[in-house]
Amino acid sequence: xxxxxxxxxxxxxxxxxxxxxxxxxxxxxxxxxxxxxxxxxxxxxxxxxxxxxxxxxxxxxxxxxxxxxxxxxxxxxxxxxxxxxxxxxxxxxxxxxxxxxxxxxxxxxxxxxxxxxxxxxxxxxxxxxxxxxxxxxxxxxxxxxxxxxxxxxxxxxxxxxxxxxxxxxxxxxxxxxxxxxxxxxxxxxxxxxxxxxxxxxxxxxxxxxxxxxxxxxxxxxxxxxxxxxxxxxxxxxxxxxxxxxxxxxxxxxxxxxxxxxxxxxxxxxxxxxxxxxxxxxxxxxxxx
Amino acid sequence: xxxxxxxxxxxxxxxxxxxxxxxxxxxxxxxxxxxxxxxxxxxxxxxxxxxxxxxxxxxxxxxxxxxxxxxxxxxxxxxxxxxxxxxxxxxxxxxxxxxxxxxxxxxxxxxxxxxxxxxxxxxxxxxxxxxxxxxxxxxxxxxxxxxxxxxxxxxxxxxxxxxxxxxxxxxxxxxxxxxxxxxxxxxxxxxxxxxxxxxxxxxxxxxxxxxxxxxxxxxxxxxxxxxxxxxxxxxxxxxxxxxxxxxxxxxxxxxxxxxxxxxxxxxxxxxxxxxxxxxxxxxxxxxxxxxxxxxxxxxxxxxxxxxxxxxxxxxxxxxxxxxxxxxxxxxxxxxxxxxxxx
Numbered sequence: 161x162x163x164x165x166x167x168x169x170x171x172x173x174x175x176x177x178x179x180x181x182x183x184x185x186x187x188x189x190x191x192x193x194x195x196x197x198x199x200x201x202x203x204x205x206x207x208x209x210x211x212x213x214x215x216x217x218x219x220x221x222x223x224x225x226x227x228x229x230x231x232x233x234x235x236x237x238x239x240x241x242x243x244x245x246x247x248x249x250x251x252x253x254x255x256x257x258x259x260x261x262x263x264x265x266x267x268x269x270x271x272x273x274x275x276x277x278x279x280x281x282x283x284x285x286x287x288x289x290x291x292x293x294x295x296x297x298x299x300x301x302x303x304x305x306x307x308x309x310x311x312x313x314x315x316x317x318x319x320x321x322x323x324x325x326x327x328x329x330x331x332x333x334x335x336x337x338x339x340x341x342x343x344x345x346x347x348x349x350x351x352x353x354x355x356x357x358x359x360x361x362x363x364x365x366x367x368x369x370x371x372x373x374x375x376x377x378x379x380x381x382x383x384x385x386x387x388x389x390x391x392x393x394x395x396x397x398x399x400x401x402x403x404x405x406x407x408x409x410x411x412x413x414x415x416x417x418x419x420x421x422x423x424x425x426x427x428x429x430x431x432x433x434x435x436x437x438x439x440x441x442x443x444x445x446x447x448x
Numbered sequence: 449x450x451x452x453x454x455x456x457x458x459x460x461x462x463x464x465x466x467x468x469x470x471x472x473x474x475x476x477x478x479x480x481x482x483x484x485x486x487x488x489x490x491x492x493x494x495x496x497x498x499x500x501x502x503x504x505x506x507x508x509x510x511x512x513x514x515x516x517x518x519x520x521x522x523x524x525x526x527x528x529x530x531x532x533x534x535x536x537x538x539x540x541x542x543x544x545x546x547x548x549x550x551x552x553x554x555x556x557x558x559x560x561x562x563x564x565x566x567x568x569x570x571x572x573x574x575x576x577x578x579x580x581x582x583x584x585x586x587x588x589x590x591x592x593x594x595x596x597x598x599x600x601x602x603x604x605x606x607x608x609x610x611x612x613x614x615x616x617x618x619x620x621x622x623x624x625x626x627x628x629x630x631x632x633x634x635x636x637x638x639x640x641x642x643x644x645x646x647x648x649x650x651x652x653x654x655x656x657x658x659x660x661x662x663x664x665x666x667x668x669x670x671x672x673x674x675x676x677x678x679x680x681x682x683x684x685x686x687x688x689x690x691x692x693x694x695x696x697x698x699x700x701x702x703x704x705x706x707x708x709x710x711x712x713x714x715x716x717x718x719x720x721x722x723x724x725x726x727x728x729x730x731x732x733x734x735x736x737x738x739x740x741x742x743x744x745x746x747x748x749x750x751x752x753x754x755x756x757x758x759x760x761x762x763x764x765x766x767x768x769x770x771x772x773x774x775x776x777x778x779x780x781x782x783x784x785x786x787x788x789x790x
Contacts (some may be wrong), residue, residue: 177757195570195571195574196518239710242752246755246756250570250571251502251506251508252572252755252759253704254494254508254570254574255702255751255755256751256752256755256756258699258702258751259748259749259750259751259752259755260748261743261748261749262696262699262748262749262751263744263745263748263749263752265744266742266744266745266748267745269741269742270742270745296537343660379695383575383578383579383582386574386575386578386579387579390571390572390575390576394571424583427576427579427580427582427583430575430576431558431576431577434558434572434576
């Protein structure tokens with residue numbers, strides 16, 4: 161029984177990280193129809209900036225902030241100069257974001273080297289509780305809390321503010337929003353940069369969890385995030401939340417009972433969802 | 449998109465001269481140049497197989513390397529475990545054929561489920577194939593008894609293939625034969641249906657074509673061609689590792705077709721020559737500055753530049769020039785004739 165509690169907590173923590181990656185991806189896909197392959201590289205940039213600043217300043221909060229700010233600026237740069245040139249052309253978007261992903265992942269290797277950088281958890285999150293034989297790692301609880309906080313935050317932002325209203329309207333009918341005199345391009349940039357910052361945050365939080373950061377972690381996590389988006393339904397915020405939790409729980413379960421099958425299980429789930437409900441488990445009934 | 453069925457006389461002469469030059473080349477060049485060209489020929493077929501998907505079917509396959517890498521692994525494993533003989537090479541070809549068609553069938557059955565085209569299906573297809581490629585790579589990494597995992601598998605090859613100059617000719621013959629076969633495929637009625645699916649899948653379906661079946665055939669042909677080029681690549685390097693199964697390897701094919709021009713088939717040959725020569729030249733520059741060792745930086749930059757500034761590649765450029773010349777000629781003759789009548 162104990163093992164199930166531990167696995168559930170592991171899964172939820174993993175799900176929280178996935179959610180940070182996938183929610184940005186999903187909203188970008190929903191609003192702009194952009195398949196963003198730079199998310200993986202933003203993820204590792206977040207992680208590396210975090211490690212860099214943390215070893216310099218020893219401040220957890222400051223390091224997280226630095227990672228978020230750097231990836232936010234990178235997101236703005238990507239959108240303004242590259243992605244905005246190829247709106248409406250899906251293959252070109254995939255190609256251009258793949259190119260950026262290759263460049264910036266290689267830059268990480270140039271700046272920080274190809275070997276993994278190791279990093280410890282900050283002191284106040286390093287411990288673990290032992291409740292009746294169940295070991296609960298503080299950091300995982302922290303991740304779940306952050307995930308919930310961000311989820312509620314995005315939910316409120318999307319549903320209770322004017323910005324959120326415009327973004328939601330943009331997901332459904334971008335041309336109509338434009339016709340109402342709203343400069344949707346600014347929103348495009350902001351949403352793209354916001355998604356990038358969330359990916360950076362995920363990378364920054366991932367590094368202390370695993371204890372190290374490598375330049376190959378980006379692609380792996382990006383594939384997982386894409387699977388979440390497909391499973392949850394593209395452009396659906398609830399979908400990426402639900403999909404992340406589902407994939408996180410399944411991942412920790414599979415990792416415990418059949419470690420070799422992790423990727424197969426994820427792809428299998430995606431294949432089943434695509435076969436029976438192509439719009440995703442929580443897909444919006446909107447056709448674009 | 450662009451399809452010249454009959455090759456003009458001038459083109460024939462040009463191709464003939466090119467062929468003679470390529471036949472003489474290994475006798476006048478260094479060994480490294482010969483190997484570079486063998487690599488160009490093999491990568492050209494790999495990229496051509498990709499162009500059938502990307503250019504003729506409009507399908508972005510991010511797991512295409514699984515065919516290529518598996519072909520290389522199949523020949524390596526056979527040579528290593530059973531014996532490095534020529535019959536074993538033929539067995540490897542047959543196994544690659546069977547493996548690739550089954551793998552393509554499975555991939556197609558999963559990917560082509562979501563019908564209707566549009567952005568959503570392109571995206572879902574790209575992601576699914578990416579994940580499928582990752583599965584194969586993981587398997588190769590984990591299955592250490594046979595594949596030697598991440599260390600890679602080095603093997604001996606039959607003496608017939610050992611000579612670099614002779615192998616150059618095999619690679620050249622391989623390129624010519626495969627180009628003719630793939631050209632035939634593209635010009636066949638099946639190839640035409642594939643193009644109609646790319647242009648408008650719904651309409652092709654209304655015309656009574658079982659589009660899923662045609663897409664499956666296209667994917668299988670492409671997978672088999674890619675597997676064959678993998679076999680040749682493995683024999684050339686006498687070494688296989690999981691690098692050949694990574695997304696990076698798929699992106700190589702994507703870049704080559706992009707640079708050469710998608711949907712042109714021959715663009716893959718030009719693209720392969722360009723990309724491979726640039727790559728080896730950049731590596732020569734590394735004594736000037738270590739930044740030139742970072743091939744991937746230039747690789748990524750080439751991607752972005754091509755997508756923004758040259759979306760149709762070299763072949764697109766060539767066709768636009770010839771088309772302009774033709775229309776100019778037409779305009780001139782029209783002017784001349786109208787001048788005479790008035």
